[in-house]
Amino acid sequence: MKNLRWIIKEILPFWPRVCLTLLLSALTVTSHIGLMATSSYLLARAALQPPIMDLMITIVGVRFFGISRAVFRYCERLVSHDVTFRVLSRIRMIVYKGIEPLAPAQLKDMHSGDLLSRIVGDVEVQQNLFLRVLAPPLVAVLVLLGYGGFLAHFNQGFTTILAAFFLAAGVALPFLIRALGNGIGQMKIQAKAKMHTFILDSLQGMPEMLAFGQTGAVFQRIQEAQSELSRSDRRMARVTGISNALMGMISHLGMLAVLVLGIFLVKQGQIDGILLGMLALGVLSSFEAVIPLPVSQHHLEENEAAGRRLKNLIDEGQKLLEKDERKEISTGIGDGSEERSIFQNCELEFVNVSFRYDPDGPWVLDNISAKIPRGRRIGIVGRSGAGKSSLVNLLVRFWEPNTGEIRLGGVNIKELRPLDIREKIGIVAQKSHLFHATVKENLLLAKPEATNEELYEAARRAKIHEFILSLPQGYDSLIGEGGMKLSGGQQQRLAIARVLLKDAPILILDEATNGLDPVTEGELKEELLALTEDRTLIVITHHLGFVKDLDEILVLEKGRIIEYGKHEDLMKRKGLYRRLWENGSEI
Template sequence: MKSMRWLIRLILPYWRRILLALILSTLAITSHIGLMAASAYLLARAALHPPILDLMVTIVGVRVFGLSRAVFRYLERYVSHDVTFRVLSQIRVKFYQGLEPLAPARLLNVRSGDLLSRIVADVEIQQNLFLRVFAPPFVAVLVLFGYGLFLAHYDVRFSFILAACFLVAGLGIPLGIKGLSRGVGRRMVALKAELSTQVADTLLGMTELVVYGQIQKHLAKIQRTDQKLQAQQSRIAGLSALSSALTGMIANLGLWAVLVLGILLVENGNLSGVNLGMLALGTFSSFEALFPLALVPHYLEQNRAAAERLLELIESEPAFKSSGGLSPRPKGMDLAFNEVSFRYEPDAPWALNQLTFRIPQHGKMAIVGPSGAGKTSVVNLLLRFWDYDAGQIDLGGHSIREYTPDDVRGFIGVVTQRTHLFNATIRENLLLAKPKATEDELIQAAQQAKLHDFILSTPLGYDSRVGEGGFKLSGGQRQRLAVARVFLKNAPILILDEAMAGLDPLTEREVMDEIYRLMEGRTTLVITHRLLGLEKMDEILVLDHGRIVERGKHGELLQQQRLYHMLWETESVFD
């Protein structure tokens, strides 16, 4: 029920629009009842050949009910869908607001296809919340009371017949369908999520699947999941048809019950014969309010299952604790780790173990070491993607926890080993770093990253699209585009996490020359397994299993003949 309370809280701000939609829906059904009842009354009166003037009011009534039904139904659809789309927009906003603090730490174990399914499919399912879950019962109750009072004006027993039929069709049938469809809604949500995940995995890994001949195997897996989903959808379709048939049968029984009672009343002189058809067809028409009720439990189950999947993510605890207040003013751009310890899981080994170092303002430090030594963990902590378990990290004389994550990231320009490019133009991908950058600034940043000449060689220049994930670019071009972003951002702190990965040796030296110029006047941290150019660093730290095992300048570390010297020799062999 927690998920439903969350959804109701999102709906309540629109209660005025909701009330208007319910009234309009009730008026639309009332117009339908009035149209059928007035038509039956008109035919009965006309059979007696009265003067035409005696029929004028009824004729006008038929026309009014016919037109008003269309008008009220249009307005009801307009208002109810307006409410639905407003609620969906709120759900999307709440979901993204809850999701953003979780990235990337809490999303590592969430498959991209499943995440996409939650963002799209699970949110879209909530469009049924008002239209097919909340509105139909309220409208049915309003129609029951409204038309029941009308019938009571002729004989209260008509109202009892209507109430009994509404009770059976509006409560008994939905409960029966609920029992037959138990669990189908949840299974459909789960199967849709699994199908989306499988399709996304197949599309993202298409190249590898083709190379290793696994396409047919994955397509067969998708087909099996699709068949399971179709089976559940067919079951719901069958139950929907059954519920419609049963509701129609109850409607016809209600019509016959009103007719039988009406005939007896006509014979006793307690009811005019011309009113008999009006009451019977009016009763039959009132069942329009009951047809949507049968599948309310199914849609409710779907909505709850989808909402629980959304809440499962957005109610997760972020990996870091934010102060929630205003960030302090940094006294400088120095960085300091003071006996910092960190691990990714409570039972995992320490990624960093009592790490201590300091980079003064405008200083240049490199961290090297074998894979798994903890180099990237340093970057993750500085960018507030994770929070450390012990010790303290200072930025500008203040604990990094005192800053908001956005402010910390605003101080830092970073090039990571894995560069994500959006399916947009080169210009748009560059403007992520500085949305209000001028054309000259874009060109200068691209020139510094040795990318400008390549951009000019493309048909549309800076307006050329890079494709999904930048697949139209080579690995080196993607990396240079990431470097250009850092040049454009021009942040006071520079972090390079394997920034030269994917570059050929010649381009690597050219880009490194530009980066060294960018380092001037900035606090710089270089994370790398490549030792090229590290002689220009003020200090080099050698990590192994999260600990500093060596530190010093390039020449000093080579003379010590330890791990750094071993890495240097290994690199020299492969170069």
């Protein structure tokens, strides 16, 4: 249960609803007991042909218990599911907050399908924790105490029999079922995760699989994962069948034991024979409270396996959050004090920065040193794989350099919270993600409180305002998953409009003009240069013509800065930049 303690803590704030759920569940079982016992008593009394008025109270009792059972069951379902959904909502928020600091470096080795399986499937599994794991044994105890006390009025032996068979059905049988089904829950969770991973990978890579004729191989992998999941389901079904059979046997043996004792007591004259059916059927009905207990072991194992997978993610994220909180205290940011000068001058400096993605892999950046004062407009060019985009990933702390420092305002960014750094930087990547939402909602991601006029102005500067107005619903038009209803150039212009709306002091364009026609690219370039007169602009591109008029150009080759300076100076040196320029303005 250690992997479920954090989830149980999320249930505790709802203890009034939890207590009400337990009470309603116990009343539901009590109504079932009352219905069966009263019906039996009514039939036994009616067989003696008493006056009809003598049966009226019993008849009303049958009606009452029949109606109350349905009412209590409905109310119990209403309250218990309300608790469950509230807890699931809290768990989703906890999981998201735990995952958010991990992206993307700490998640690089995890399949997107497995990650989706955790934040969706593993969270959904936790709905069984309260409904089918924690509540049933508590309800069983309440029923045992309540009905056991009722039976004690007739004879203590009835209570002893009920307690003994309750222990057999609610304690011994679950242990047996857990032993028979050991590992099923873990196996089922892993099989689901594997299948989700394969399915998501196949959906994301569908065009490539169709183009290369690999659909058969992918289908076979999915089928194997489904077979593994089916095996776990069949094994669980067999164990459940055994559980149901044993539960039926125990409950009927309990009823038979009460009946035998009752017959003996009738012969002794201690109880009225008319009560035999009522006592026997009442005991049989009371086993409704312990029927869920053996199966709850399967749910418990699934909950533990899913909880462990979620907790591993959350713990990693929590470690990073705790580091950030300590940095917040040490820097004074976030406690109401004025912003430090590091966020006022926004000077960037790379000091002997080296980086590689894997410990044994090649160096992507090798001893990089550069200073970018605020308000400078810098171009970074080089062949593919030179390390241009890696600089951006390090700057926003998606990754950490192996050696060296990156300074913002003279302070090592490792001493700052990633959130504070990213608030000051606006990035348009080569492939910016657009959500399946409206144009307006995608823009407001950068500035939720922005006015319509601010949205329009950002779109005008990105040269996409007129296109948006031509859409059927204008800014309220849905753009599809990943912006699939837009062309590549339109997607990039929308992403540029979004980053312009953010109005950050540092603007980074990482191959942001890919997919734009030359005319639009030229107009956008002029707009950006005019817009960034008092901001830092970093342009990473293969289009050398885009960086020609910038203040300085850095030329990367194999992770090193081999040239830097203005366009005219670099052309005079007759180095790599000039060779690239003479071979064409696009690398």
